[in-house]
Amino acid sequence: MSKTVKIVRFHKTGPAEVLQFDELPLPQPGPGEVRLQVKALGLNRAEIMFRNGQYLETPVTPAKNGYEAAGIIDSVGSSVDSSWIGKTVSTVPGTFKLNDHGVYGEVAIVPVQGIAEYPSALSYEQGASIWMQYLTAYGALIWLGQIAKGDFVVITAASSSVGIAAIEMAKVEGAISIAVTRTASKKPALLEAGADHVIVTDDEDLIERVHEITSGKGARIVFDPIGGKILESLATLAAPKGIIFEYGALAPEPTPYPLFTALAKSLTIRAYTLFEVTPDPVFPKAKQYIFDHLASGAFKPLIDRTFRFAELIEAHRYMESNAQIGKIVVIL
Template structure:
């Protein structure tokens, strides 16, 4: 085994070009940690924001990056059962800090509590495309939103991996998904992936279409990672006593609070992230729910495009283009 490995770090914030390949000594797992020989990486929007210095965690130079990896455990810390060596696992976002345990590299050292097994029928690429999307959607829709059969669910940025996962979860729970996308280029694919309705905001009025679809009732749940001005339209499209989950901040402009609409409808506009799920007692139940639905085939990670490890800068650029439907994966 080589005494040195390559990882990806950035020494200053900025565009994708700040990502660089650094050689470091092979790291040994410490107390409560495991080392994974990485086979695939699943990219997430949070990693773009972190690289830009616009995330919940502030980068400390030189900073690691990356939440999701799949691979084989090749070493364990002194207090971790050695029986885990040789097992295929993936890493779970929300269980570690990017600065400390980012997974972009030939190997990744992460906390033992930050790994999970996945169905053996999945490939390494699919194994790296699970937890961010499904846990994020599960937490809002199933755990907090308690969606039920017949509920109307508006899902913005629906072509993202989390958006696609939300469509699958809505279908599994018998809810009616209303996927929202900017351009018509993604409409057919979203319908193919199971969306019950698709609204193209470049061509259609979001509020008018939601009212048509729901016969004027509005959506009980809105699942939105964008924020910004669209929140006003989303509030107008939400049913009385409905809930809007804001789980991101992709909009370039500030997010206005739709006070009068919220007052008139008794709306709940709730900030939410995956980090609420992982430390909660619901976490094991959430993981089991996702595992079971993956094993049954009800959930199927959608991989949009694969890049080689040497192309990780190009992979970041591609994510920033917003062209993808589903997950962007880097293979090693």
Template sequence: MPKVVRFHELGGPEVLKIEETATPQPGKGEVRLKVQAVGLNRAEAMFFHGNYLEQPKLPSLLGYEAAGVVEAVGPDVDRDWIGKQAAVVPSFSMNSYGLLAEEAVVPALALGEYPAKLSATEGAATWMQYLTAYGALIEIAQIRKDDFVLITAASSSVGLAAIQMVKAEGAVPITTTRTSVKKAELEALGADHVIATEEEDLVARVKEITGGKGARVIFDPVAGPFVEKLAEAAAQSGILIEYGSLSLAPTPLPLFTMFGNRMVIRAYTLFEITGDLAKLKDAKEYVYERLEDGRFQPKIAKTFPFAQTVEAYRYLESNAQVGKVVITVP
């Protein structure tokens, strides 16, 4: 019997259990994926802790992003999918589907092919990070050549995708990390500037780098009190895009700073892209093209076997990684 990861109560990674289950059968508009790799995301950790946008319905499945081979299709799904390699675009509720399993049913509309030159591990580290960055930087901010773009939590998979995207568009990535430990690696991965926020004055450094102008675009998943500093680092008529709340702390509205620099603070989630078929089509084409020609390259921080799922999420929560944590499935 295939195995699946479930949790029956909220808590840390230790609540995750590997259980046997019946082979899932795809329904209308669905496919069954023989899973080869699962990319881990902060969203899942927040989900089993009970801190995500939605509360899990217990017992709950887990997992947003996977790559594998389509082995069965449900009614009204093109049978040409059978036998194809595909990755899953996170575009659904984890209360409906969970991909951390040996076999998983997913909506056919959530499938996304990836270039054959990528491994399944890299395929599982593709859609969440690049589509998240695309929606904010290309769709909303419309970054352009020579823009200064401030990317916080830059060692995350989304942060690294944002660095690559900013560079590909001819703009200048300014990144942040808490200490200097990851500084050299971020520079090697394309960051033009790295600011260690626990060791340097963020606002002063951004102003120095930008010749006093500030960053036109700020891309932040942390929120909380640091938003006030980010607002001070924004350029006139700049935009701060918040795509997460990792701090789990109340986020103040820096109103007087906003009055002074006429900036915009914009909340954003990936579902703005995945919930619009036209936007999703454009986004997938944009990402696929750049994966194919090498401008984009997923960075894998560490892989874990399926049996070490708990250890994999503990590592994710340690913040030690630079890039994507991936679970490989036998």
């Protein structure tokens, strides 16, 4: 292997153009770490927020970036079982910090607890499109929400990779998914992904449509990464004693708390992130659940578009356009 490798970093926060392909000495894994020859990268909205300095973790420049990679382990640090060498794995978000172990690069150093094998029938591109979306959906819908057969589940930003994962998860659990998207152009793909209903908010009234679909009962679970002023509408369409999971902050405006609606319905409005799942004892069970459903074909990572490694900046711009349905993947 070459003595140097390209690692993507940014030396200041800002637009996609701040990402740089820095030529650096080949890094060596430290104690408890492995080195991955990266074959594919799965992009996530969190990485754009981190690049902009608007994420839960503050970047320390020059900052690495990237949560999800798939590839082959070629070296391990001390205290790591050498049998990992040669195995194909993907990295698991929530098990490391972006500043410490961002995976954008020809190689990535990650802690051994931050890797997982996936079904061998999946490609590298699919392997890089698993854990962020399915673990995020699992934590809210299965672990905390205890989704059940017949539950109505409203999924906003449904064309995102996490939204697609939530649709698939609702389907296998026998729940009724109501996918929400702004534009009609995404409706066919959401129906194909398994959504029972799709509401196009540019053309339809969100509250009225949920009322019609649920025969006035409302949705027991709402899964929302947007926040902002939509939260009042989500509280209005939620069922009495329903739960609203707020797992993101995509809205440009503040998020007012719908106090009177929440009081009237005894609602739970629950801040939630993937980072609750990975340190919890439920984590191995979650990984096994996802692995099994991937192996059976019940879960199928939906890849919207692929880019070459040299096109990473363009891939970031594409994600910011909100045009994708599913995952954006960068191939090395």
